[in-house]
Amino acid sequence: MTTFNRDAIERRTFAVLRPAIIVFLLLICLFPFYYMVLLSFRPLESVLRDPGALWPAGGEVDFGTYKDVLKSPEDGGQGFLNFIKNSFLVAIGTVVLSLLVAIPGAYAVSRLEFFGRRQISAIFLGVYFFPSILLAIPLFVFFTRIQQRGTLTGLLVVYVAQVAAVSIYMLRNYFDTIPASLEEAAAMDGCTRLQAMRHISLPLAMPAIASNALFVFMIAWNEFLFALLFLVERRENWTVSLGLSQLAGSIEVPTTVLMAGSVILTLPIIILFFFSERWLAGGLTAGAEKG
């Protein structure tokens, strides 16, 4: 009889438990998305007949759902092609505008000594923790009154304001890591501040700028509340998120067709994510150590 050895028992337990947990976690993370893709390829009747099928039956794969969901309503579809266009316009517009605003802002907060510089970043970050529903009320009222609610431009402006704070925070952290001596050397050679910024710090900050752009794109592409408040009455301006949520409530559109819509909504994000996962993970946790 061996003696009671806590260490050995625990080691053996965890040796079994650990792979089991990893499999479980993978399952809960991936299965919903697998199920999404699966349903998007199965005909509705077959889903109703056999809801438990884990893969499509032989010869059952059907791309018709994608055609249905992309076609414009005039052709009997759901018009997702138009929604995709809207989502792209808003997301790309948000990225470009927010970078134009945030790069100089972040640079200033990181490098230049001016009155109120510390307070500014604190205030901006505070914005991030505000209930967006609180902000939604006055913006809803304001854009209704200037009759810009329902336009993509209105939504774009709101998005830029929402992400500016986070962008500045992320970019500033990166500018802080670029040695100031590089710019000082440029100043010796007669560069002005702005020239030094453009030719020295900006190229060095490109990784951070790229990851920030992806991050902002994802936020704008995924956003739901403001799209709902601003665009719901104007179907031609719906984003993919809004379109999917609005059509999900109706009985006429088959679930499998909407699953195709979900795949279309999710796919760009997943692709971008796997493409940039390393940068993004770093960007998200930047500053975590200090916290």
Add this chain to the structure above:
Amino acid sequence: MTVSGPTAPAGATEEAPDPVQRDRRYRPGRSAKAREDRRTGYLLITPTVVIVFAMVVLPILWTFSLAFQHVRLLNLRKTGFIGEYSLDNFTNVLTSPGFVDALVTTLVYSVAGTACAIGLGLVAALALRKPFRGRGLVRACMLIPYVAPVVAATFVWTTMLNPQFGIVNHYGTTLLGWNDPIAFLSSSKPISPFGINLHVSQSLLTVILFEGWRSFPFAFLFLTARLQAIPESLEEAAVVDGAAPSQRFRHIVLPQLLPTIAVLTVLRFIWTFNNFDDIYLLTGGSAGTQVVAVRVYDYLINRGDIGAAAAQALVLAAILAVLVTVYLKLFGRSEEVA
């Protein structure tokens, strides 16, 4: 030495040649550079300040004004900053049936959702701590629920949990022996494990689990980053001393993680407390899941009562501010030591 312009703050360096100041700050060329930096700084920060001020700060101030006026969607065009101010909205909102319930639901949802997310994130971070082949890919997969669009995620969940053709109810009734399919997202039946009524409806439990599923990657990411920073020598020493894995976790790893967990708790609590999308998309606020954010939306859009919506949103923000302040007062001090 010229007098500095009106824009320069008082006590700027270019004034009197006080010996101390001269020593510390006054060097030839330095002040001109400082002044130029300041000017460039203002120039560069202006676009951000303008857009954040116009689209965030002013609107928040305007919410206060709206909350004290009788503003409805119908008479919107006639309302301005100047109007009849009263506390009516607040008294109506605070005494209206369902407000306290919504507040309790919000609290239960935020606390339980935060706990689920951090708990699951911790388990995931620990399980994926030791390297193995393909770990990078597995880690990336862990983040998918967090980056996926909320509308797509909620739509898949509602379909999976559908009582008629959802896969969960299908296997629940055929494999697990459930008598009837469960209406996960529309049942207001309270759950009562071991006969204790928790006043939490089945639907509320479902949205809490959804929140845990969707947000655990965030906790996982932060905890993984922190785990990597723990020096290996500490644990190696503990192994030599014969400490079992659970003892090493309890006495070495956990104390290192606590500050990160504390920060995560604040962040997740704030975001869950303010969350609108998830519950609106999953249940629309029915079946005992109406949180305050969804209630505000209901007042704003369905009832068209802007004043009451604004008052409720302010109450929500105020309660959140109080809770976070209390938390930081209670735990903030010990954090600095840790």
